[in-house]
Amino acid sequence: MIKVLFVCHGNICRSPMAEFVFKDLVRKAGLSEDFHIASAATSREELGNPVYPPARRELTRHGLSCDGKFARQITAADLEEYDYIYYMDSRNRRNLGLMFPKFDRFLPFLDRDVADPWYSGDFTQTWADICEGCERILEALK
DSSP states (O other): OEEEEEEESSSSSHHHHHHHHHHHHHHHTTOGGGEEEEEEESSSTTTTOBOOHHHHHHHHHTTOOOTTOBOOBOOHHHHHHOSEEEESSHHHHHHHHHHOTTOOOEEESSSSOOOOHHHHOOHHHHHHHHHHHHHHHHHHHO
C-alpha cells in the first residue's frame, strides 16, 4: 500500500482539496485498494475545524465531498507512517523543516507554490494547481 500525506498551513484549504482530488483520481484509476491518502497542517491554528467553506464549495462544484474531514497537525508518527509527504508551498517546507529538522523526505507538490486561496480568494486557480499536482503524482506513483 502506498501512503500519501498532503500538507499545508492550516489543513482547511489546499491540503484537504488535494486529499479528496487525489482520492478521486485514484478511485477512477481503480487503485483505491493500493493507496492510503490523508492531509494535515503544519500549524495548530485550525485544529478540529472542518474544511473552509469556499474550499468545500469548490470540491462540491466538482462532485467531491469532504464530509467528516477536520483539520489536524502533522506528527512525528506521520513521518514513519507515510511514504510520501507533499507540501503546498515554500513556507510549508520551511515550517516542516523547523518541526522535523532531521527528516529530509518532504516533497514539493508542484515545481512552484500552490496558489493559497486563504489570501487570494481564488479557489479556481487553487483547483487548477491541485488537479495538476495530483495528476503528476498519480502518474509518478502508478
